Amino acid sequence: MNSSDTRLVYLVDDDAAVRRSVGFMLKTSGFKVTSYETGVDMLRSAATLKDGCILLDIRMPGMDGLEVQQALQEKGVLLPVIIMTGHGDVGLAVKAMKAGAVDFIEKPFAKETLISSIDESFQRLSRKEATDDRKKDANMRLQSLTPRERDVLEGLAQGLPNKTIAYDLGISPRTVEIHRANLMIKLGVRSLSETLRIAFAAQGE
């Protein structure tokens, strides 16, 4: 393998089986993988991290994913971060995206989902300068939304569940669902994480 084009993934998960299996799958897909059991382990070698993408579990003993993400930023490590979440961790995942994570994927995930998130991370890595463009692009796409759809998007970006958004806006949860579906069609996105990525890009990072 030609080491200069081998893309590097740093994997942090406290569960040995997850670490081993995700590492195995990524290696068979042509990535180079370095695994860590805890965020502290990775932070210890933060200074020597090469360009690559960080795949971070959100629920871990000791430092959780959000804390690791923050500590990395404080150390000036600006590598793209993908958050792996479990069931019902959407609120946390939204926080992570606000803090600059490229994406969050819910366990268990399809191979394609993870690979496409990693691809997106590497694109971001190669065009750090493109942030302004993305902001412009995101703002343009948001133009197409109705005020109500923007309200719903605002709620989603705060990590609120549909029910709470409905309550805050004084509409039914069903109506929130309809707005949510419509705004995702208009934005041309298929997942909540993609939706949020646009919302946060528009706010400017």
Add this chain to the structure above:
Amino acid sequence: MYLKSLGKSATQAHLRSILATIPDALIIIDEMGVILSFSAAAEKLFGYLEEEVAGENVSMLMPSPDRERHDGYLKSYRDTGVRRIIGIGRVTTARHRDGNTFPIELSVGEARFDGKRVFTGFIHDITQRQQAELRFHELQSELAHVGRLTELGTLASSLAHELNQPLTAIANYCEGAAALLDAGPDAEQLEMAREALRDTAEQAIRAGEIVRRMRDFLSHGETEHREESLSRIITEANALALVGSREHDIDVQVRFDPDAERVFVDRIQIQQVLVNLIRNAIESMLDSTFRSLTISTQAGPRFLTVSIEDTGSGISETLAPQLFQPFVTSKQGGMGIGLSICRTIIESHGGRIGFEAGDDGGTVFRFTLPKAEVE
């Protein structure tokens, strides 16, 4: 030969009036089991008139196997003098004229009558009491089941998270193995693919274990008291209760007293108590810097004690006196039924439950269970 014919003295007239009015059935038999007297209440209870049963063997009022064995019981007493029922009494079954059997409480006494030995049997019908008790137990077990549902509701998100780990591993091992096989593997890659498949199987079993623990915990079922291993009960309950608590960095210590091992209990219900107490302990420690959970067992002369000690925030003095009352809770969104169900369960097992402040500001919950009798 029965009492009516025994004589006409004032004492006997007196006795007759007692026999006619005592609320419990009274039957008097001779040494051979032949019925001498059958009170008015006995007539009503068994559906026979005194005239019909007097002179008959009392075993006609019993279902099998006592029916066939009663003569033997009497003979054994005549020969050995060892009292097995006289003066002790017991709950047993009687047989009505129509063939139906019903539960009774039987108290047997011994007396001399005209120089002959007779036995007196007081019989109290406990059909209604037994039905009430049965219903009570049914209600208790339903309540316990509702408690488990509530408990599992609060555990659901942790369990889902716990299940996602092996599922994630399975998906990735399979994808990785498939990628290796697609590429026309060499011998080494084939071996890697094989290993991944073995790891997959291991993870599938890990997922299955989580589901099994959850299903066992929810099983409806009748309450089933059996001789069980206390350490096994605790180990399983602990595994379930600690689901999802890994990220809280709790130091868990388990200490089993080897002499506190055999108990006669309904396993699921005792595990329900343990899960409840352990989850409470974990929750109380979330704001503590030092989080240590100690579960221990201790043998006593008649009872075994199980202690669950935490280093949490303790229990406020205002809450403490009524902690085991239903609908008392310190938890936001708590229903306050967990501990009251725990108490119901432990008391129905003949034990006690209580708590005290721990050495380091936390709380120690203790409950006792009767030792299983060793045959």
